[in-house]
Amino acid sequence: MAIEETAEEKILTEDIPAEAHKGKEAPKGKLPAAKAPALSNFSERGRRRRAGLGKGPRAKPEFDQKILSIRRVARVMAGGRRFSFSVALVAGDRKGRVGVGVGKALDTPSAISKAFRDAQKNMITVKMSSHFTIPNKVRGKAGSSEVLMIPAPVRGILAGSSVRDVVELAGIKNINAKIISRSKNKLNNARAAVAALSKP
Structure with a gap:
């Protein structure tokens, strides 16, 4: 009688599906099921970017x-x-x-x-009037460069070389600026323009 019970128990254990052996050793003669590789997130990013669901438009730089x-x-x-x-x-x-x-x-x-x-x-910080020009005539110097700036409402930007770059990036829209020295050094001319705009 005991021999029959052990035979039945053996048959029952062999009929148990593989899912019941999670966390235990796999039965002899059978290899454990291989785990599926994790999907990469790059494909999902690419789909979102193509669909216009990315990070959105880039913020404009402050300067x-x-x-x-x-x-x-x-x-x-x-x-x-x-x-x-x-x-x-x-x-x-x-x-x-x-x-x-x-x-x-x-x-x-x-x-x-x-x-x-x-x-x-x-x-x-440049002082400007309501016409986007400077309040009064100023003069600046840096090295051998010298720049003269005169307010000119509704005249536009009358300047050249690196002085024009300084005036435009400062936000001035109406001004008459002139390099009164013979220096062609762009760095000194720009510094002279900044020195002139810093005056009250």
Whole structure:
């Protein structure tokens, strides 16, 4: 009688489906079922991007910038020359804030980012009238460069070279600016324009 009971129990255990063995060792002679690989999230991102459901439009940067000059400079070291890039640019929000910056690095993108940070440090606030012009005549100087600025309501921007870039990024729409020195240095001309606009 005991032999028959053990035979029945053995048959019952063999008929139990594989789902009941979760967390236990698999029966002998059978391999455990392989888990399905996790689906990558990249395909879902691609579908959302194509359907227009991504992160949305990029936010407009607070400051605009214009590059005045990019120069390749060299420094003489003990082992030879070491080359780098020097960038000068103007940055402004077109709402009354503007600044000039210079940056130097081994590659151009790093030099541009350094110059932009330097321009942010040197920001000034420009006083403007209701006609988007300066309240009175001013003069600025930087090195051998000298700039004269005269208010000109409803005349537009009458300026050239890097002075025009400074005026536009400051948000001024009506002004008459003139470089009264013979200097053609764009960086000094831009600094002279900023010095003139910083005066009350």
